[in-house]
Structures are given as C-alpha cells and as structure tokens.
Amino acid sequence: MEHREIVDDATIRNPRLGEPAPPFEAVTTHGKLRLEDFRGSWLVMFSHPADFTPVCTTEFIAFARIHSQLREMGVELMGLSIDSVYSHIAWVRNIEEKMGIKIEFPVIADLDRAVATKYGMVMPGESRTETSRCVFIIDGKQVLRAMIYYPLTTGRNMDEILRVIQALQTADAHGVATPANWRPGDDVIIPPPGTQDAAEARVKEPGVECTDWYFCKKRL
Numbered sequence: 001m002e003h004r005e006i007v008d009d010a011t012i013r014n015p016r017l018g019e020p021a022p023p024f025e026a027v028t029t030h031g032k033l034r035l036e037d038f039r040g041s042w043l044v045m046f047s048h049p050a051d052f053t054p055v056c057t058t059e060f061i062a063f064a065r066i067h068s069q070l071r072e073m074g075v076e077l078m079g080l081s082i083d084s085v086y087s088h089i090a091w092v093r094n095i096e097e098k099m100g101i102k103i104e105f106p107v108i109a110d111l112d113r114a115v116a117t118k119y120g121m122v123m124p125g126e127s128r129t130e131t132s133r134c135v136f137i138i139d140g141k142q143v144l145r146a147m148i149y150y151p152l153t154t155g156r157n158m159d160e161i162l163r164v165i166q167a168l169q170t171a172d173a174h175g176v177a178t179p180a181n182w183r184p185g186d187d188v189i190i191p192p193p194g195t196q197d198a199a200e201a202r203v204k205e206p207g208v209e210c211t212d213w214y215f216c217k218k219r220l
Ligand code: BEZ
Pocket: 049, 050, 053, 054, 055, 056, 057, 152, 153
C-alpha cells in the first residue's frame, strides 16, 4: 500500500473518551438530524469510505442485521460518508433491490466534511478524500464511551461492536469492569480496592472469588 505524507491540522482536536461527543447538525437520508436528537438513547455513529463499494455494502447489510438487537439495547444507529444524500439514497435503494436488505438507519451526507472533521474520521495516511471505518459509541448523556477504527480494507466485526456496548452497559449498571474476551453471562471483574482495609475486606466478601486481593471476580 502507498504511504503518503501526513499533515495534521493542529486546529483539529480529535474527540476523547469520557468527554461530550462533539455536537453537530447534518443532512441525512432521514432529513436534518442533530446529535442532540439522540439524547436519552445510546448511539452508534459509524463512517464508511464510500457508497457503492463492496466492503461497505457488506457492512451496511451487517449493520442492518443487528439494527433491531441494538434497538432492544436502547441504541440507535447512524452512518456517515463524504457522499451526497442522493448517492446515499441510490445506494440504500440498490442494496434493497439487489440484496433484499432494507437500510432503516439514517446516513449522514457529509459533503462539507463538517462532522468528519469534528470526529477525526479522515485519516490522510489512508485517504484524503474518504472517511476511514470509524465507530463511535455515545451514551444517552452524549458522552463518547468508545471509539474503534478499522482500515479501509477491513470490514468491521458486528459481534465486537455489540460486545463493547454490552460491556459498557454492564459496567454502568453494576459498577464493575469486564475481562478480556468477556461475553454477557461471564464473570465480571470487581475494581481493585484502594486502601489496605478495603483489600482486607474484599478477600472476605461473600459471593466474590479472589485469586488475590486485587484480582476478584463475581457472577452477576
Ligand atoms: C470497499 O468498501 O470495498 C472499499 C472502500 C475503500 C477502499 C477499499 C475498499
């Protein structure tokens, strides 16, 4: 793959985890939408490089297939690329006609790159004209909770996107953390105690399995 010189725009500060997601108003396939319109729901906002490209088409179909599961988890879904709304409309109609999958989520037509720039979705080392495969997971208070980036040539894994949301929602609901490769139903990690007394208490806590004072798990 060709590697290009990367010129960073020092005025652009990429979004950061745990901070408010950058607000926007955008033209979409469902009309004008603002980030604010999603307050109270979680939101998965993802970018794709371009309409009418094969990997992106497989991703749109895959996102459409998890759309109802996301909704059951209180999560809305929205796509984005630097294409016109007419291109988006033609592409989603083509996906329905040729592949039999209806795309029900809105897609931002970010022709002026306003949203892509705020979220740092264009990676000049990959492409100066397309957004990379970015996934932003935003909670109901509009705080940015996770960001996942994939290169142009790699289609995304829907199981991982679902798993990250399930892990975040479990952490929020129970004040716990989740170990590597965690799946819903697996034991969770109890954050380590911060004092000697708490460490003493932790290893005696009922319902908690400790390998050592800092490494304790429990079943929810
Ligand atoms: C694709 O979606 O097929 C694609 C888009 C940009 C670069 C490479 C592949």
